[in-house]
Amino acid sequence: MPSPSAPADPSQPSFGVLLLPLACFTVLAWASQLRHLDIGDAQLYQVVARHLAQDHAWISLRSAGAPFTEHLPFGFWPMAVVIRLFSEAALPWWQLAVSLATVVWTGALSRALAGRWADLAATTVLGLTQNFFFQATLTLLDPLLILLATGAAAVWLAGRRTPSTWALALLLCAGGIAVKGPFGALPFCCAVVARALVDRSWKDLFLGAAIAVLAALPVAFFLLTQPAWREGYLLHQLVASATGARADGELGTFAALRTLAGRFWPGLPLLVPAACAALGWPRGAVAWLGLDANATRASRLLGVTCLLMAVGLSLPARKVANHVFVAFPLLSAWCAVPWAPRLRRLTASASGRRAVALTGVALLAASVAVVAAGLADWESGPPCVGSREFSGELSKLAPGESIWVVSSNPNWGMIESLQAERRLTPWYTAQLDQPTTGGPDVAVVEQAVWEAHAGGWVEVLRARGWVLARRP
Numbered sequence: 001m002p003s004p005s006a007p008a009d010p011s012q013p014s015f016g017v018l019l020l021p022l023a024c025f026t027v028l029a030w031a032s033q034l035r036h037l038d039i040g041d042a043q044l045y046q047v048v049a050r051h052l053a054q055d056h057a058w059i060s061l062r063s064a065g066a067p068f069t070e071h072l073p074f075g076f077w078p079m080a081v082v083i084r085l086f087s088e089a090a091l092p093w094w095q096l097a098v099s100l101a102t103v104v105w106t107g108a109l110s111r112a113l114a115g116r117w118a119d120l121a122a123t124t125v126l127g128l129t130q131n132f133f134f135q136a137t138l139t140l141l142d143p144l145l146i147l148l149a150t151g152a153a154a155v156w157l158a159g160r161r162t163p164s165t166w167a168l169a170l171l172l173c174a175g176g177i178a179v180k181g182p183f184g185a186l187p188f189c190c191a192v193v194a195r196a197l198v199d200r201s202w203k204d205l206f207l208g209a210a211i212a213v214l215a216a217l218p219v220a221f222f223l224l225t226q227p228a229w230r231e232g233y234l235l236h237q238l239v240a241s242a243t244g245a246r247a248d249g250e251l252g253t254f255a256a257l258r259t260l261a262g263r264f265w266p267g268l269p270l271l272v273p274a275a276c277a278a279l280g281w282p283r284g285a286v287a288w289l290g291l292d293a294n295a296t297r298a299s300r301l302l303g304v305t306c307l308l309m310a311v312g313l314s315l316p317a318r319k320v321a322n323h324v325f326v327a328f329p330l331l332s333a334w335c336a337v338p339w340a341p342r343l344r345r346l347t348a349s350a351s352g353r354r355a356v357a358l359t360g361v362a363l364l365a366a367s368v369a370v371v372a373a374g375l376a377d378w379e380s381g382p383p384c385v386g387s388r389e390f391s392g393e394l395s396k397l398a399p400g401e402s403i404w405v406v407s408s409n410p411n412w413g414m415i416e417s418l419q420a421e422r423r424l425t426p427w428y429t430a431q432l433d434q435p436t437t438g439g440p441d442v443a444v445v446e447q448a449v450w451e452a453h454a455g456g457w458v459e460v461l462r463a464r465g466w467v468l469a470r471r472p
Helices: 015-031 040-055 073-085 088-114 116-127 130-134 142-158 163-180 182-199 202-225 227-243 255-263 268-279 283-289 293-314 321-346 350-373 412-420 447-452
Strands: 402-406 425-429 442-446 458-463 466-470
Touching (some): 015 088, 015 130, 040 073, 040 088, 073 163, 088 321, 116 321, 130 321, 142 163, 142 182, 142 293, 142 321, 163 182, 182 202, 182 293, 182 321, 202 227, 255 293, 268 293, 268 321, 293 321, 321 350, 402 412, 412 425, 442 447, 447 466
Parallel strands (some): 402 425
Antiparallel strands (some): 442 466, 458 466
16 A cells, blocks of 8 residues: 555546546536426325324325325335434435435445446446436435445445445345335345356355345335235235236336436446447457456446346336336446546546546536536426416415315326425315315316316416316
8 A cells, every 4th residue: 555645646536536426416416406396206205204204103104194005114214314303405415415325336336346447437427317316306215225226236246255245235235125125126136146147156146145035024024014015015016016007107028128228328328338348349349448357357247237137127017217227326337347447548648637637627517507507407397386376375375274186087296296395285076066065165176177167166376277266
């Protein structure tokens, strides 16, 4: 190890350079939530976490008074603790910290496998992936899932074979399963098989399988002792996804691959040289990259892991896009690893080091420009009427007050936004002229239903296909 006075190795990125992609990610992630966003799941989970913090009933979740068993309760616990200690306003900061930790961990895995240049490249790819930084501050279960699942896989891929490594992998994998069931175990299981194949070690395979089984036992015991969760989560979520009975999501064998192809940007083109490095072909491309033994092994480890993850994500009959995001960190590491030797040679000269530094500064400047132009949140639609046109009237209602949501079919976006943003209690009905004696005196009505079934109510405001009405 060099002495404290030894000069820094110019062929290695400095600490400041390593921080540039983290700064880009933080700017982009935080900017994504500056505008008003109506993400249904995020609003629903915010309400669930709010009630959990209020009720102190750690395995009895609810949303607007109704029991909530669509997801395991454990992923909501950190959110409830944040709300209890600080407030709901701190939730985006917590989510950002979790997502930032995932970026750092992805870089650490790449550095352990192929050096500091792989760390820089991996954090850059993951940090600039739009679907990753866009959800980084949202009140979703995915950021915590991705952190724990990636951590378990990273420990197994890069860690030494010691009891402490096995214990850490067990804890992280168990945490991932507790947040989102099988998707929490998928990266670890794929990493176990990959290391067994690349290193030709049956011992690793059997040991990893045993750890995966042990990691699943806490959730298995919970479901065994909780009939409501067996029905709501196990049957209506997991089994329904596996069989295709679930209403949301996308059918089709290649739906998960289409999601990867459409959403893993800008990293997708980098998968081509990554695949070349893992296969060792074509030889011209491999020679140009200048792969050393570490980069070759790392490319194969990560390539097999990612390929197995793509297969695993394709197995359920019904695929949900958010589940595919759990593959993004390991895909980013795979994209990055083959470039480590090339970058190291490039920065052997002063001009190469200047080029890399200027590229990092340009990326940071581009991130700020994207934020200023409002392009970071291009996926989000226009703000809901409850936050704009109806905001003044809805502000007159007390927190917890009931309100009708009237539409031909349940409009969960409106229901969830009224719960999360306005702290109201929505009641759904299909027709406003149905008997509503004793019910709420205020209604948000779909315009088509309003014109067909006014029911003697008085229109207050109208905007974008909705009518705000009061009982006369």
